[in-house]
Amino acid sequence: MISGVRRIGAYSLSVLAATGRACILLIQMLGSIPSSVRRYELFVEQLFRVGVLTLPIIIVAALFVGMVLALQGYNTLVDFGAESSLGLLVALSLTRELGPVLAGLLFAGRAGAALTAEIGLMKATEQLAGMEMMAVDPVRRVLLPRFLAGMISVPILAALFTAVGILGGYLLGVNVLGVDQGVYWSVMQEGVDFQQDVLNGLLKSLVFGVLISLLAVFMGYDARPTPAGVGTATTLTVVLSSLLVLAMDFSLTSMMF
Amino acid sequence: MKRQLIEITVGLFVVTGLVALLFLSFRVSNLNSDSVSDPYQVNARFDNIGSLKVRAPVTMAGVRIGRVKEIRLDSSSYQAQVIMDISGDYNKLPVDSSASINTQGLLGEQFVSLEPGGQQKYLKEGDRIRLTQSAVVLENLIGQLLFKGNSNNP
Numbered sequence: 001m002i003s004g005v006r007r008i009g010a011y012s013l014s015v016l017a018a019t020g021r022a023c024i025l026l027i028q029m030l031g032s033i034p035s036s037v038r039r040y041e042l043f044v045e046q047l048f049r050v051g052v053l054t055l056p057i058i059i060v061a062a063l064f065v066g067m068v069l070a071l072q073g074y075n076t077l078v079d080f081g082a083e084s085s086l087g088l089l090v091a092l093s094l095t096r097e098l099g100p101v102l103a104g105l106l107f108a109g110r111a112g113a114a115l116t117a118e119i120g121l122m123k124a125t126e127q128l129a130g131m132e133m134m135a136v137d138p139v140r141r142v143l144l145p146r147f148l149a150g151m152i153s154v155p156i157l158a159a160l161f162t163a164v165g166i167l168g169g170y171l172l173g174v175n176v177l178g179v180d181q182g183v184y185w186s187v188m189q190e191g192v193d194f195q196q197d198v199l200n201g202l203l204k205s206l207v208f209g210v211l212i213s214l215l216a217v218f219m220g221y222d223a224r225p226t227p228a229g230v231g232t233a234t235t236l237t238v239v240l241s242s243l244l245v246l247a248m249d250f251s252l253t254s255m256m257f
Numbered sequence: 258m259k260r261q262l263i264e265i266t267v268g269l270f271v272v273t274g275l276v277a278l279l280f281l282s283f284r285v286s287n288l289n290s291d292s293v294s295d296p297y298q299v300n301a302r303f304d305n306i307g308s309l310k311v312r313a314p315v316t317m318a319g320v321r322i323g324r325v326k327e328i329r330l331d332s333s334s335y336q337a338q339v340i341m342d343i344s345g346d347y348n349k350l351p352v353d354s355s356a357s358i359n360t361q362g363l364l365g366e367q368f369v370s371l372e373p374g375g376q377q378k379y380l381k382e383g384d385r386i387r388l389t390q391s392a393v394v395l396e397n398l399i400g401q402l403l404f405k406g407n408s409n410n411p
Contacts, residue, residue, distance in 0.1 A: 041260070048263045052270045091285050156274030163277035166285060185284065194286040202278075 022218040025139070029147055029217075032140040042145040050111045050146065051153030055160070057110055058103060062161040065102060066168025069093060073169075074177045083177075087184035088191040090169035095192060095201045096257065099162035101249050104208035107154050108241040112216035115146050116237040119220025120230035128221075143217045150213030151206070158205035200256045207248060212241045293323050295345030297382040301356045301369075302336040307392025309358055309367045315341045317371045322347045325369060341369060343380075351376045355388035367392060 036042075073089040119142065122128050128138040166188075173179045192198065216237050223233035306328065315323035323343035331338045343350070353374030360367050371386070380386070 044264055044267050047267045047270070052266050055270065095281065095285070156271065156277075159274055159277040159281060163280045163285075188285055189287045192286040194282050198278075198281045198286050 018218075018222065021222060022214060025143070025218050025221065026214055028139050029144045032137070032144055033148075036140050036144055039141075039145075042141070043148055046145045046149035047153065050115070050149045051156060054107055054110045054153065054157060057106055058157050058161050059164050061102065061106055062099075062164035063168040063171075065098060065161075066090060066094065066165035066170075067172040069098075069165070070169035070173040070177065074173060074179070083179055084183045085187055086169070086173045086177075086179050087166075087186075087188040090173070091166050091188045091192050092197065094162045094165040094169075095197045097201075097249070097253070099165065100158045100201050100205035100208060101245060103158035103161040103205060104154060104212060104245040105242055107150070107157060107209075108212045108216075108238055108245065111150060111153070112212050112237050112241055113234050115150065115213075115216040116220040116223070116234045117230060119143070119146070119217060120223035120225075120233050123221065123223060124225040124227070124230055126225075138221075143221060147213045147217045150216065151209040154209030154212065155202050155205045158208075159202065162201065196257075204249065204252050204256075207252065208245050211244055211248060215241045215244070293342045293344045296323065296342035297345060297348065298326065298340055299343055299350075299380050299382075299384050299386060300338055300340045301386040301389050302331060302334065302338050303356075303358060303389050303391050304336055305391040305394065306337040306339060307358055307360075307367050307394050309339065309369070309392065313366060313368045315343065315369045315371065317347070317350070317373065322371070339369065348379065348381075350380045352378045352380055352384065353388065354380065354386060355390065356386045357390035358392035360393070 069090045070086060073086055074083055077083045077085060077089065119128075122138075122142065128142065131138045131141060170181070170184060174181045174184055219233040219237045219240075220230075223229045309325065309328065311325055311328055313325045314321045315325060323341050325339060326342045327340040329338050329340075330336075339356075350371065351374040353376045355372045355374065357370050357372070358367055359370045374388075
């Protein structure tokens with residue numbers, strides 16, 4: 001009985017301590033931004049690996065999500081004779097929720113896991129310790145460019161996801177289901193507000209970007225330096241960042257809209 | 258060479274992101290048609306504005322010429338005071354124009370509709386439209402209808 005309670009306590013304390021270490025790492029990274037501006041090519045390289053290479057999966061997923069939305073929305077709306085509002089339905093669901101959230105989830109799976117595994121393996125093979133021996137700060141040299149690249153990629157990917165999804169909905173709604181193309185756009189423009197919907201959606205994705213990148217970088221840096229430890233850290237990155245994205249999405253939505 | 262390739266693709270990545278944002282702002286949302294160009298303000302008092310909202314369109318002959326800027330209650334006459342931004346392109350509206358609040362479709366959003374008058378003098382900044390017609394409140398209409406239907410019965 002007591003040992004069970006004690007185990008819960010120990011677990012809570014370790015979670016709390018890890019959160020604290022993650023926050024310290026975030027402050028360290030933000031503090032070392034000014035001194036790493038001249039090594040911006042490290043950042044560009046990471047932007048390529050984290051952002052550009054995630055692009056194909058984002059575009060293909062967005063196309064399908066947009067088409068499914070159009071199909072399902074059309075089937076429901078046609079019962080009420082409101083199929084002309086299809087454009088609005090697709091655009092609002094994508095800009096407000098699906099764009100940021102799905103881009104975040106896909107990014108966590110595609111890029112977050114890779115970042116954790118890479119940094120975790122660097123730690124396990126003592127490359128990070130080696131850098132410290134040579135007076136190279138691994139936080140500045142390895143973690144910061146990856147964190148910044150992830151933070152910037154997610155809003156860009158979310159904007160692309162939303163845009164491609166709307167085009168996918170257009171493709172199916174107008175060409176296959178027969179919604180008038182002018183109506184598709186005009187209903188959308190009437191109903192979607194730039195500040196309220198588009199900017200809030202981007203703000204959401206920026207929050208997700210910071211969250212996922214910090215988690216991925218921290219999990220790798222904090223992993224136990226064994227093969228099993230790196231595996232656990234990679235799993236935890238994907239699981240925790242997916243859960244956090246969904247939970248944050250709920251609280252952000254309740255604040256914004 | 259490889260370095261160049263990476264930089265080019267990253268540049269393309271960022272540019273496509275910006276293009277997507279532009280697409281979202283101008284094609285998907287109403288950023289371009291949102292502001293009324295070079296507006297002048299006109300106000301009108303209504304007995305009842307129904308569910309008219311700020312930013313609702315102001316139209317004449319069905320063409321949008323402005324937006325509702327502000328709605329407040331005039332505490333001396335207990336009427337609703339509606340302040341409208343009219344686009345400067347339409348600066349020749351007769352002073353005896355009348356305003357009414359209509360509904361788009363049966364259950365759609367409400368908007369202000371202006372009917373031109375016949376005078377040669379034109380509305381300018383700060384003028385008041387004197388002839389107004391309140392919103393038709395559907396619930397009241399149904400209530401009246403029911404009442405009349407009942408009174409017909411012996």
